[in-house]
Amino acid sequence: MLKVGIIGCGGISNSHMSGYLQLKDRVEVVACCDIDEPKAKEYAARYGIKNYYNNCYDMLKAEQLDLVSVTTWNSAHAECTIAALNAGCSVICEKPMAMSAAEAEAMKETADRNGKLLMLGFVRRHGNDAYAARELVKNGELGEIYYAQAKYLRRCGFPGGWFGDKSRSGGGPLIDLGVHVIDLVRYIMGCPKPVSVFGATFDKLGSRPGIRTTEWVSETVVEQPIFNVEDLAVAMIRFDNGAVLNLEASFNLNLPDNEDGIRLFGSKAGISLASPFALYTEYNGQLADIALKGQNNFDFHRDFDREIKNFVDAAEGKAECLAPAEDGVELMRILDAVYESARIGKSVEIKR
Ligand SMILES: NC(=O)c1ccc[n+]([C@@H]2O[C@H](COP(=O)([O-])OP(=O)(O)OC[C@H]3O[C@@H](n4cnc5c(N)ncnc54)[C@H](O)[C@@H]3O)[C@@H](O)[C@H]2O)c1
Numbered sequence: 001m002l003k004v005g006i007i008g009c010g011g012i013s014n015s016h017m018s019g020y021l022q023l024k025d026r027v028e029v030v031a032c033c034d035i036d037e038p039k040a041k042e043y044a045a046r047y048g049i050k051n052y053y054n055n056c057y058d059m060l061k062a063e064q065l066d067l068v069s070v071t072t073w074n075s076a077h078a079e080c081t082i083a084a085l086n087a088g089c090s091v092i093c094e095k096p097m098a099m100s101a102a103e104a105e106a107m108k109e110t111a112d113r114n115g116k117l118l119m120l121g122f123v124r125r126h127g128n129d130a131y132a133a134r135e136l137v138k139n140g141e142l143g144e145i146y147y148a149q150a151k152y153l154r155r156c157g158f159p160g161g162w163f164g165d166k167s168r169s170g171g172g173p174l175i176d177l178g179v180h181v182i183d184l185v186r187y188i189m190g191c192p193k194p195v196s197v198f199g200a201t202f203d204k205l206g207s208r209p210g211i212r213t214t215e216w217v218s219e220t221v222v223e224q225p226i227f228n229v230e231d232l233a234v235a236m237i238r239f240d241n242g243a244v245l246n247l248e249a250s251f252n253l254n255l256p257d258n259e260d261g262i263r264l265f266g267s268k269a270g271i272s273l274a275s276p277f278a279l280y281t282e283y284n285g286q287l288a289d290i291a292l293k294g295q296n297n298f299d300f301h302r303d304f305d306r307e308i309k310n311f312v313d314a315a316e317g318k319a320e321c322l323a324p325a326e327d328g329v330e331l332m333r334i335l336d337a338v339y340e341s342a343r344i345g346k347s348v349e350i351k352r
Contacts, residue, residue: 002312005065005089006032007056007080008072009043010219012094012121016069017047018301019308027067027312033059036220056080060087067315070094073161073220074175075168078103081118085110090117090315092308096179096335097328099170104332108325117315118325124184125322126306127298129273133188133264136279142266145189148245150181153259158207158251161218164227172229174201175335178249181262182237183331184273185245188264191327192239198347199338201230205252235338247338 004020004027006013013032020029033053034040044052053059060068060083068084070077070093078098084091091111097120098104111118124130136142152173162168163176186192207227232250239245261274269281277296281288313319333350341348 002027002066002315003031003064004029004067004069005056005059005063005084006043006049007034007059007068007070007084008076009034009036009039010071010073013043013069013071015301015304016071016092016308019305019311022305023309023312031059031063031065039219056083060084060089065089067312068092073168074170075099078107081107082110085114085116085118088114088116090119090311092119092121092311093328094121095123095183095328095331096170096175097325097332101329101332101336104325104329108329111325117311117321118328119311119314119321120323120325120328120331121307122180122183122187122323122327123300123303123307124180124298125187126303126310128294128296129277129298130184130187132277132292132296133271133273136269136271137188137190137264141269141279142264142271143268145264145266146243147265148185148189148243149261149263150178150185150245150247151259151261152177152181152249153253153255154250155255155258156208156211156252157258158227158231159218160207160225161220162226163218164207164225164229166228169229171335171339172201172203172231172233173249173251174199174230174233174235174338176249177251178233178235178247178338179331179335181249181260182245182247182334183327184262185264186239186327186330188262189239189241189243191330192241192243193352194237194330194334194337194350195240196238196347196349197235197334197337197341199233199235199341201234201339201342202232203230205231205254207231208252230342233338233342235341237334237338 037054040052314321
């Protein structure tokens, strides 16, 4: 039986717990920690976890853990991941990997040095839409993919808590939402390397404190609401295969409805991962749209369970890790470049 520890007992850790509970015959969550000790205590009681701690160092020292989930706010990802890897654990770290590419590189280097698995919480890679798209690309159905669009636009969807505090989040919708769709496009394309970025960020609407929202809300309660991040980020990202990705991500934007979708355009066909999953091509001398039958969607609960299963399988050497650390590092290089480009008002080359 593999022993699991959770670092950070907030909202998304429940999705990791759900995945571990599906694998009760193989893993046991034996410890959890949170710098908010009452939260760790309540979490341990809720799930019947034997021990709880108020910091990861005491937990890692006292427990002989095999697997760790890092589900803290972003600024603690690097520190907690490095501590767990150095304690001999395999780690799944939530997205975004870190606050910067430099931190992400240090995390990967620690995993490599210890010979341990470091997986990223790129949950969208585990959706049926990602599987279907990867399959189409692998079979050459799209031809050469040369352009993609990725949108994660919320009309009013600032998650509150620490998400607007740059010192804990590292940024706004780009690092929180954009990361999902940039990664998914890159994954479907076959993980080309980013070479240059033009980005722009805005803070025109802020957090919109007076408007109610039904979006994801951080469980972290803050006394003083903080919002010193962007509310909209846009970018053009060029990859080493010549393809370009156009990205848009917002917490707040004056548009009719939320828009969350990915489209990839190839020389033979285009695909849209927004519901319904469709292929745009030509057939018998006419333009033709092909709607795929079946559940070609992303399902939050199902796909978190799949992600955790892939983590456990990969840690045991029974499966290939679908979201390895190197892809987290590439993603952080893109995010750094978007913020830098927005700051200087010019394109930025990604050097490695
Ligand atoms: N994959 C997804 O779809 C998805 C969805 C939501 C959040 N997330 C990611 O999950 C992470 C957590 O988000 P959340 O919404 O659960 O936040 P949350 O505010 O609900 O919980 C974060 C918890 O981490 C704790 N924490 C902070 N620093 C710590 C440290 N050094 N040691 C131990 N505990 C610490 C906080 O006290 C808090 O309880 C973020 O990185 C976020 O980007 C991913």
